[in-house]
Amino acid sequence: MDDKLNTVPTCMLSEFALHKDQTLCVELLETLKAAAPLQIAQSKIPRAGTGLFVINDVDFGQEHFRSRPVVNCVEDGYQHLVCDYCYVYKDSKLSYSGRIRTAEDTKLEVKACIGCKVFYYCSKILTNCLSIYQAEGSMLGTSLDIIASLINHSCDPNAFVVFEGGELWVRPTRKISAGKEITQCYTDIDMDVLIRRSILKLEYFFDCRCARCERQIKSYDSLFPERIEQVKQSQQQLLQLTKEAVEEGNVDIFESKAPAITTAAFPDGHWPEDLAPWPSSRNSLASIHQAHGRRLEALKDALKGQLLLEHRAGDNWVLHLYNLVQHFSHLLMHETICRDTGFSTEAQMWIVMYGYLHELRTCARKTFGKETGYAEAIQSWYDDCVKDGGAPEPITRAFVRRFNQAQAKLLIWAGVEEKRAIALT
Numbered sequence: 001m002d003d004k005l006n007t008v009p010t011c012m013l014s015e016f017a018l019h020k021d022q023t024l025c026v027e028l029l030e031t032l033k034a035a036a037p038l039q040i041a042q043s044k045i046p047r048a049g050t051g052l053f054v055i056n057d058v059d060f061g062q063e064h065f066r067s068r069p070v071v072n073c074v075e076d077g078y079q080h081l082v083c084d085y086c087y088v089y090k091d092s093k094l095s096y097s098g099r100i101r102t103a104e105d106t107k108l109e110v111k112a113c114i115g116c117k118v119f120y121y122c123s124k125i126l127t128n129c130l131s132i133y134q135a136e137g138s139m140l141g142t143s144l145d146i147i148a149s150l151i152n153h154s155c156d157p158n159a160f161v162v163f164e165g166g167e168l169w170v171r172p173t174r175k176i177s178a179g180k181e182i183t184q185c186y187t188d189i190d191m192d193v194l195i196r197r198s199i200l201k202l203e204y205f206f207d208c209r210c211a212r213c214e215r216q217i218k219s220y221d222s223l224f225p226e227r228i229e230q231v232k233q234s235q236q237q238l239l240q241l242t243k244e245a246v247e248e249g250n251v252d253i254f255e256s257k258a259p260a261i262t263t264a265a266f267p268d269g270h271w272p273e274d275l276a277p278w279p280s281s282r283n284s285l286a287s288i289h290q291a292h293g294r295r296l297e298a299l300k301d302a303l304k305g306q307l308l309l310e311h312r313a314g315d316n317w318v319l320h321l322y323n324l325v326q327h328f329s330h331l332l333m334h335e336t337i338c339r340d341t342g343f344s345t346e347a348q349m350w351i352v353m354y355g356y357l358h359e360l361r362t363c364a365r366k367t368f369g370k371e372t373g374y375a376e377a378i379q380s381w382y383d384d385c386v387k388d389g390g391a392p393e394p395i396t397r398a399f400v401r402r403f404n405q406a407q408a409k410l411l412i413w414a415g416v417e418e419k420r421a422i423a424l425t
């Protein structure tokens with residue numbers, strides 16, 4: 001039998017493509033709570049089959065649609081801990097896609113169904129994509145939703161999927177013009193093209209040719225094919241090393257072995273700092289430092305982890321920004337003098353922290369929706385800081401100037417190039 005027939009889903013073979021039955025498409029779309037009209041049509045992405053399109057412009061901060069999945073399936077090992085209806089995880093305060101459990105949620109419990117005793121239920125959650133993750137990356141379950149599953153992949157997606165209170169919400173990551181196809185990222189958006197492409201091939205059976213992939217692959221043009229293979233291998237080894245360091249809670253595991261791995265790929269010793277998984281690894285190391293009370297080291301790694309990331313939009317970006325602000329706040333709450341930073345005054349540290357918190361508040365409201373528990377929790381964190389800390393509302397021109405100056409100093413201390421600074425929006 002033709003190999004291709006084994007791998008291409010039947011629904012994507014042109015005679016069965018869903019967009020060919022517009023009566024069915026219209027009926028399916030009628031089941032949604034859609035904020036703006038949508039259309040199911042042939043994808044503009046070559047060989048991608050059917051896709052989902054917006055009919056009108058959609059602003060960043062608006063929502064595409066909400067839908068109740070046909071099936072939710074909790075991952076093995078989590079059945080007693082995670083709600084079968086909405087994936088709330090009773091032991092986690094923050095989901096991977098960024099939801100903070102609010103005061104009202106903390107009373108929630110996951111209990112067995114009185115009737116069957118097999119399913120466990122509670123009330124709310126927010127997730128990323130159709131795979132449901134928790135903060136440190138392990139998977140809680142999977143949802144099947146007919147309309148959301150029509151969204152094709154891009155490594156620079158204009159939408160993402162979250163899970164809230166038993167519903168899937170599809171939200172934009174930026175403004176989308178009328179007639180454009182909605183796309184989401186099927187893999188870890190912060191990974192490099194080599195890793196993304198191999199996962200997409202392995203799990204979704206296609207070669208991604210999006211603009212971001214093509215741009216990134218160009219950076220490998222100067223390398224021989226065998227060297228590209230070595231880079232990929234080193235990336236996988238770094239991921240594994242990071243995992244071990246996190247499991248052992250020991251940064252030395254990473255710091256001592258990483259140089260040999262990076263040199264194997266780049267013999268001159270210059271692994272590009274923004275090349276995945278380096279930024280994600282620095283983020284993980286920041287958490288280990290934090291757990292051991294090494295707050296300056298934690299902040300330095302978190303700054304690298306955040307600012308070296310190439311993709312600055314969507315739920316992942318907001319979640320990382322949240323972590324960065326937390327590292328800042330831990331440092332400022334516990335150390336009265338931030339002497340090693342080269343900052344002339346502690347006040348400048350506070351200015352950067354307020355600026356980042358302001359940015360986090362703005363991004364969280366637009367990305368997840370200002371009515372979500374997550375955005376509300378960040379808003380009250382911001383209000384507390386501004387009121388109790390006496391910080392100025394970081395929107396004046398004078399504040400932005402002071403923020404930019406203070407951030408530039410901080411980046412010199414952290415060893416991050418100034419061009420990677422966060423610009424307040």
Ligand SMILES: C[S@@+](CC[C@H](N)C(=O)[O-])C[C@H]1O[C@@H](n2cnc3c(N)ncnc32)[C@H](O)[C@@H]1O
Binds near residue numbers: 011012017154204205
């Ligand atoms: C969840 S389905 C998306 C809906 C699908 N296009 C359809 O017609 O039913 C995922 C499949 O769509 C195709 N696909 C999604 N994004 C693609 C892309 N960027 N390039 C090529 N194929 C893609 C792949 O075959 C993938 O396994």
